[in-house]
Amino acid sequence: MTAILVVDDEKEIGTFLSHLFLEKGYRVDVMSCGSEFLQIELETCFYDLALIDLKLPDTNGLMILEKIKQHQPNCKVVIMTGYSTIETAVRAIKLGASDYIEKPFDDIDLLEEQIDQLLLKTPTRGGQHVTNLANEVGFIIGSNQTMVELAELAYKVANKNINVLIEGETGTGKEVLARFLHQASSRNYSSFIGVNCGALSESLLESELFGHEKGSFTGATKQRKGLFEVATNGTLFLDEVVEASSSIQVKLLRVLESKEFMRVGSEKVIKTNARIIAATNENLFEAVKQKKFREDLYYRLNVVHLVIPPLRERIEDIPLLLNYYLQRYPEVKLAFTDEAMDMLQHYSWPGNIRELTNFVTRLVAIEDANEAIIGAEQLPFSVQPQKETLPAKVKSNVAEMSPNHKLKEIIEKWMNKTLNKYEEEEVNLEEILSEMKGLETEVARAFINKALDKTYGNRKAASKQLHINLRKLRYLLNEKEK
Ligand SMILES: Nc1ncnc2c1ncn2[C@@H]1O[C@H](COP(=O)(O)OP(=O)(O)OP(=O)(O)O)[C@@H](O)[C@H]1O
Ligand SMILES: [Mg+2]
Structure with missing residues (x-):
């Protein structure tokens, strides 16, 4: 028999939930505080699902969550919370809660549906679902623990209308992750719209985000809807958000707070329900400390914070990613010797997955045979371990010098030779x-x-x-x- 635990100090909630579950034929235990919960013998009394209020008179719901997960890891825990405590609810998800629901319950059908789904899902089926959804948008999760946890957290918050901030080095997959969040949300029937805040001038970005009226500035020949309007049922992806000017930051803050904005040149208030996902290559909190980014906007955007690890910190996923990209070229069958794979796993990949995809494209392009096993010596020079003769400073300059890898390789080779040549001679720089x-x-x-x-x-x-x-x-x- 399905067993449910409810811990909530609001009597009405306990009564309501126990009626709801008894009708379904479940066993229900209702407790009103932490001390009552502590009386339960968790070693012998098992639950399938626990609904826990975050704020209890004598303790915090997170303590109960941890205790249950410690003794009964298979028990699904749902945190119940008011909107003001959403950040804590997100923390609860990180601690192992399956979901959170907001009180008061506005939509009982939705609540029932959420709970039915949780009771149905076994952990493996849940995991498989996440992987399938990820595949749909070309998001390879892999087996690195940080990535697995990140994808699970992203999946759990995807359906909540809360803002998400994604941080990660260049090419780590911030946009891919944002698309996954969109795909996993109920907004997936609507559009995912991205805007790069660093690529447009201040006035262009303003009119792109909020739209403009005809004649509101030179060149505004017709009325234009802003992205906050276009993406109202979908997801608006604010890429490189740290690059937004201070005046745009003020406007963004206003729309995030009020869900309202005005087109440039208009006083008419327009409502938006767009879900905001922001991304940045930089540490946004550092930017706040350096006064480059507004603190209040940072907290608005950063309700859920997802940090994608660089590829060099998830080397166990490198073979999977290489194969994934090699499969795009079914006409060429390439594999790597163990030594070559080891080298690829120990290369630092400063351009992360984007660099890896370029690497595969190049490899396929230069390979004449239809089938080949690539050995360590055939790997491009840039991937090979760097010679110790090359000082670290020079090495990093070379890496940053040019996106053109060919040139980088040639220069690096030449530099090695040159440095060796000058080893015994006097140097006149x-x-x-x-x-x-x-x-x-x-x-x-x-x-x-x-x-x-x-x-x-x-x-x-x-x-x-x-x-x-x-x-x-x-x-x-x-x-x-x-
Ligand atoms: N997890 C992943 N699985 C498969 N491909 C990925 C993954 N992450 C990134 N990629 C690929 O790497 C490339 C870069 O990804 P994306 O544009 O999302 O990175 P980014 O972090 O937004 O980079 P930037 O900071 O430069 O904008 C894309 O071709 C994308 O398809
Ligand atoms: Mg990007």
Whole structure:
């Protein structure tokens, strides 16, 4: 028989819930405080589900949650709370609660549905469901404990209309996680709209977010809806939120507090119910400390805080991710020797999963055979362990120098050689630097000549190919003629 425990000091709630469950044929025990709960012999009296009020007269619901989970890890715990304590409810989920429900219960059908679902779900079925949903948006969870817990927490809060802040280094999958939250929510029938707060000027971002009326500024030739309006039933993803100017931050705070805003050039108040997910590469709390980001806005956005670990901290998932991306090219069957895989797992992946996807694309592109086993020596230089001769400072500069990996590899190789060469000689850095200036021009000319060869001497086409303007190309060639 299904057994349910209710701990709540509000008598009406206890009576209501016990009627509800007795009707379904469940056994129900109702307690009104912590000391009563402590009388239960948890070693022998088992429950399938416990509904616990967060605020009890003599204790905190979190203490009861921990005690139950300690003795009966399979018992589902639901925390009951008022809106003002939502942050604590989220903490409860982190401590192992399955869900939380807000009091007073507005929608009894929804409450019943939530509870029925919890009673139905076995832990493995729940886990499988999360994985399936994640696959739908290309979000590989893997087996790293931090990632598994992160995905579970994301899944649990997906359906709540609360704001989520996602932090993580570049390329760790912040947008993918945001899409997963959207997919796992009941808003998934509506749109997921992303806006990069760092990519637009202040006025453009303002009109993008809030919309504008015709004629409200030069260039506003027609009325435009803002994203808060367009995404009202869906999810609005504020990417790089730390980049929003202080005036946009004020406006964001206002709309998050009141769920209302006005289009630029209008005084009409518009309501929005968009679910907000914000993301940043930076530690947002640090930005608050440095006065770059408003503290009040930080707390509004950060109701749930999800931090994605960098790839180098989840190396057990690297084989899975490599295979996932290799499967996108079914025409080429590639595998790695153990040594190569070990090297890939110990590489630092500064560009995280994005770098890994680029790595796979490149590997497939340069592989001639349809089937190959890649050995350590065939891996690009950048992935190979760095030579100790290269000082750490130089190493990190090289890593940051250019997104163009090919160039990075060449320079790194060259630098190793050069440093070795100078090992026993006296170094005159000024001379080296001036020689390098000359080399720079030579390299530029070599690229230009190659492009001119390809374009049969067409300077305009060559400059286009090289992403420089014609004047610059001429300038560099003129130097040659001097
Ligand atoms: N968990 C994951 N499973 C599979 N692919 C992933 C995962 N996370 C990220 N990726 C892939 O890595 C790339 C970068 O992901 P995404 O754009 O979400 O990163 P980001 O953290 O938003 O990066 P940035 O800070 O640069 O905006 C994408 O191609 C994405 O598909
Ligand atoms: Mg992103």
